[in-house]
Amino acid sequence: MVMRWEAFLSRVQERGEYATTQEAERAARTVMALLGAHLVGQVRAELAARLPDTFALILLNPLQAAEPLPPERFLRATAAWIEGATEQTAAWDVSAVLSVAADAAGDELTSQILLQLPPGYDLLFGRPHHG
Template sequence: MQWRQLVHDIRLSGRYTTSAEAERVVRAVLTVLGGHVSGDERCALARLLPQEAAEVFTRQIPLTEPLSAPAFVDAVAGHLTHVSAAEARWATGTVLTLLARHAGDELTRRILAELPRGYALLFGLADLTPAAAA
């Protein structure tokens, strides 16, 4: 996949009016995601991304403890500025769903295993993790 193709796909999936808007969304989500994926999964995802996207993603130092899914969306909103919570959620879901499709089920499952509960929905997947017994 090439950078232009990634931006084009995000523009179509997210129904963004311009490529510049789609590019801004891709960069924001990859910046935050780069702090959350580590190890072999980080390397595997970076290899699948276009060079420019991989650089944005790998430039981030992985956090010692990932944010909750809602806090992740808030962090994306902070990178986008002047967007509502719903717009940040849409942007996050658009990019992560496309990345999940591109990465495939096995890599996506491995990435989700590193993250707190609640991320599956951001990747366009059902969260089938059983709730903890009370």
């Protein structure tokens, strides 16, 4: 089941407490581009299949990561891409976007995603009971 664009963004906006959908979209685009660089193969394809088209394309054509970033470096990278962001606001951005992505993915796929990421991402996905 693909999550619709409006539904995805409105959830990100709600969780991130953004004033506008533009802010939510900017966070979502950045986080998806960075996440896509960390996922490979079927897991990335399956997640893309459950996201709105725009985010699916971003996920499938990611920024290239030389190595999987541990969560704190992922947050730093996100902060670097979002104008005016700090590591604290980036943590908020990443959690808002990834928790909605986890909702779209469902528990089983989210568990597979977490297996491809360095330890510590479970909290960012809002799934602290995993791994």
